[in-house]
Amino acid sequence: MSKKNLDKIFQEKFSDFSDIPTEKVWKSIEISLNKKKKNRMVIPFWWKLGGIAAALAIGLFLINPLKDDGNETNTIVTDIENVKDKQHEDENAVDHKPNDLTPQVVGSAASDNSTLIDLDNDQKKKSDSKKPLETNSTLVKHGKSQKSADQQKSTNSKIAISKNEDPTEKRNGVIKDVISTGKESAIVINEPQKTENISSAKAVNEKSTKANTSSKGNTEEVLAQMNPEDPVKEIEAGKKSIYDEIVEQEEEIEVAETVESKWSAGPSIAPVYFNAIGEGSPVHSIFVPNSKSGDVNLSYGLAVSYEINKKLSIKTGVHKVDYGYDTNEVEFSSTLESFGNGQIENIDYSSASRNILVESKANNRNSLTERTALDVTAQDPSLSGVMAQQFGYLEIPLELNYALIDNKFGVDLIGGISSLFLVDNSVSLTSGELITEMGEANNVNTINFSTNIGFGVNYKFSPKIQLNIEPVFKYQLNTFSNTAGDFQPFTIGVYSGLNFKF
Amino acid sequence: MSLKELIDKCKKGDRKAQEELYKQYSNILFGICLKYSRNKSEAEDSLHDSFMTIFEKIGQYKSKGSFEGWIKRITINTVLQKYRKEEYLKVVSDNVEEEVEVESVYTDIGLHTLLKYIQELPNKYRMTFNLYVLDGYSHKEISSILGTSPGTSKSNLARARMILKEKIENKTTKAIIGILIIA
Numbered sequence: 001m002s003k004k005n006l007d008k009i010f011q012e013k014f015s016d017f018s019d020i021p022t023e024k025v026w027k028s029i030e031i032s033l034n035k036k037k038k039n040r041m042v043i044p045f046w047w048k049l050g051g052i053a054a055a056l057a058i059g060l061f062l063i064n065p066l067k068d069d070g071n072e073t074n075t076i077v078t079d080i081e082n083v084k085d086k087q088h089e090d091e092n093a094v095d096h097k098p099n100d101l102t103p104q105v106v107g108s109a110a111s112d113n114s115t116l117i118d119l120d121n122d123q124k125k126k127s128d129s130k131k132p133l134e135t136n137s138t139l140v141k142h143g144k145s146q147k148s149a150d151q152q153k154s155t156n157s158k159i160a161i162s163k164n165e166d167p168t169e170k171r172n173g174v175i176k177d178v179i180s181t182g183k184e185s186a187i188v189i190n191e192p193q194k195t196e197n198i199s200s201a202k203a204v205n206e207k208s209t210k211a212n213t214s215s216k217g218n219t220e221e222v223l224a225q226m227n228p229e230d231p232v233k234e235i236e237a238g239k240k241s242i243y244d245e246i247v248e249q250e251e252e253i254e255v256a257e258t259v260e261s262k263w264s265a266g267p268s269i270a271p272v273y274f275n276a277i278g279e280g281s282p283v284h285s286i287f288v289p290n291s292k293s294g295d296v297n298l299s300y301g302l303a304v305s306y307e308i309n310k311k312l313s314i315k316t317g318v319h320k321v322d323y324g325y326d327t328n329e330v331e332f333s334s335t336l337e338s339f340g341n342g343q344i345e346n347i348d349y350s351s352a353s354r355n356i357l358v359e360s361k362a363n364n365r366n367s368l369t370e371r372t373a374l375d376v377t378a379q380d381p382s383l384s385g386v387m388a389q390q391f392g393y394l395e396i397p398l399e400l401n402y403a404l405i406d407n408k409f410g411v412d413l414i415g416g417i418s419s420l421f422l423v424d425n426s427v428s429l430t431s432g433e434l435i436t437e438m439g440e441a442n443n444v445n446t447i448n449f450s451t452n453i454g455f456g457v458n459y460k461f462s463p464k465i466q467l468n469i470e471p472v473f474k475y476q477l478n479t480f481s482n483t484a485g486d487f488q489p490f491t492i493g494v495y496s497g498l499n500f501k502f
Numbered sequence: 503m504s505l506k507e508l509i510d511k512c513k514k515g516d517r518k519a520q521e522e523l524y525k526q527y528s529n530i531l532f533g534i535c536l537k538y539s540r541n542k543s544e545a546e547d548s549l550h551d552s553f554m555t556i557f558e559k560i561g562q563y564k565s566k567g568s569f570e571g572w573i574k575r576i577t578i579n580t581v582l583q584k585y586r587k588e589e590y591l592k593v594v595s596d597n598v599e600e601e602v603e604v605e606s607v608y609t610d611i612g613l614h615t616l617l618k619y620i621q622e623l624p625n626k627y628r629m630t631f632n633l634y635v636l637d638g639y640s641h642k643e644i645s646s647i648l649g650t651s652p653g654t655s656k657s658n659l660a661r662a663r664m665i666l667k668e669k670i671e672n673k674t675t676k677a678i679i680g681i682l683i684i685a
Contacts, residue, residue, distance in 0.1 A: 006663055006670075007635045010620075013613045014636050018529035019536055025546050026524055029553050033520065036558075 057316060261501045265304040268497030272299045274323035280487030282480045284344045286360045287327050295324025299493055311403045319395040327387040332358040332429050347427055349439040356438060385431030391444060392424025399452055412456040414472060422446045443482040450474040470495040512560050520557055531577045537632050538581040540621050548584060552577040582647060585625045611670060619669045627662035634659050
């Protein structure tokens with residue numbers, strides 16, 4: 001009897017081996033394909049929305065701050081120009097004084113109940129005028145009311161011009177003071193005139209008024225002192241001095257520096273604790289009586305915030321966050337036969353773990369033991385352990401921060417919502433050191449929202465850098481589409497990070 | 503419709519094209535699933551999973567190699583994945599013959615009987631025998647797929663052969679005895 005190689009027997013028989021599967025296979029494939037298609041339809045829609053939100057945020061960042069900067073700069077510069085205008089007007093007023101001398105000034109000022117009377121009466125007295133604008137207007141009116149004096153101005157040649165110069169110098173001094181003292185308090189010292197006008201004025205107008213006041217007060221002295229310089233000043237009087245130009249430039253720099261940046265960004269990291277209110281189970285009703293425990297996971301990402309005003313800022317960003325949730329007291333076993341009806345509906349089993357059967361120990365059911373008892377080929381008795389669920393999300397928060405305290409050390413109140421996009425989803429079984437991948441939960445929504453509330457403490461290292469620590473409670477609105485019992489998940493995270501203004 | 507057109511349509515998720523692809527290849531892939539699985543029911547499960555993977559990853563097929571080879575590899579991997587985590591039987595002995603021969607009188611056995619013998623093999627023996635004997639993988643490849651050493655793969659193959667030989671010879675012997683009794 002000839003011998004034949006065993007391998008050849010099989011190779012011959014199994015070359016081009018095929019068989020017809022039952023019709024239900026294609027049907028189940030079709031169902032699975034439909035399910036996947038639905039999931040795919042949902043994800044791009046939300047991602048598109050996310051994209052639009054991101055584009056809007058970038059758009060705001062690119063356009064808005066520039067506009068704001070421009071506006072603020074203009075406003076401030078305009079103010080200063082107004083001051084100058086007023087000073088010019090004041091100059092006129094001052095110009096007339098030497099000609100008309102005090103009686104006229106006093107006369108017109110008195111009619112307006114202005115402080116000028118006092119000023120004239122006590123010329124070297126500290127000026128504490130609290131009505132700078134009124135004073136100015138008084139002077140202007142006074143100047144206008146004496147148009148005839150303007151004509152005299154031209155005839156008064158040297159005297160008038162020298163006096164004309166006088167307030168210009170003072171103006172320089174005033175502006176200089178305004179810049180150097182940050183517009184808070186200024187001491188105007190008119191050295192050439194030996195006039196010491198100490199002012200504690202808070203507004204530029206006020207200062208210019210004082211300058212004028214001082215000039216008025218010292219008219220005669222000024223006349224005497226300024227006369228020798230007349231020829232040079234005569235030329236300069238008509239145009240802006242170099243000093244003026246420098247001062248203006250300094251002003252602009254100062255203005256640019258004082259414009260506060262509204263945008264800030266920085267990294268943020270947080271330990272996040274996930275748990276749920278209620279006794280239910282996200283997996284199956286059989287696990288309702290089981291004890292559950294939340295895991296502490298890590299959240300990290302980038303936070304961007306925009307300051308609406310001093311008190312209020314809006315914050316967004318992107319965070320990667322993982323949530324972990326354990327169902328304790330489960331027992332599981334690998335069986336040789338697939339138990340279609342023994343599988344948990346809310347879990348899509350991975351192909352490698354299709355034969356894993358999971359039951360609750362807390363439920364006092366013994367179906368697993370019964371099944372494994374019948375299954376004589378089972379190598380292992382059932383294992384007890386923990387069913388661990390892990391969900392990974394991309395979180396895009398939108399929160400309002402209200403500053404309760406806004407000093408070097410600050411306290412904020414935080415409220416807002418987060419959109420969470422599911423990127424990771426797994427269920428595994430852990431027994432001692434053995435970890436078995438089970439599959440993924442199919443009742444986890446690909447997009448869900450949370451409402452956030454918390455408070456933040458911050459410490460400003462410098463105007464540009466601050467450290468934040470923000471404990472935030474986030475109540476999940478629709479993490480699961482189908483849960484058993486009352487199951488309301490929430491997270492608590494302590495977000496800390498540095499914030500850089502730019 | 504050419505195969506290329508069919509594949510292109512499947513890449514776009516065209517349901518009719520997917521069904522057509524399934525019709526064309528399900529029999530041959532089901533054959534693979536049957537060989538590697540323990541029974542028909544598990545084979546159908548694996549066929550389902552394999553086609554899902556094929557439809558999901560068809561975009562990655564760049565028409566460089568044979569399409570049939572590509573989907574066969576996916577199917578084999580899918581079935582292997584299914585059993586990978588199950589505990590494999592330990593190797594009893596390394597002293598086994600490389601070549602196993604059976605008397606020619608025993609060789610005329612039906613395909614379905616041989617398939618049954620293969621399916622009855624313990625997981626690791628079945629995988630190794632299929633991969634090496636029927637699908638032409640080397641021991642090195644098998645050891646990397648199954649996460650074992652080439653030595654273990656050889657031992658597993660030898661054990662599979664011995665079991666199959668016993669089954670074939672037993673069956674034939676029983677058949678001869680049966681015929682003799684009837685006679």
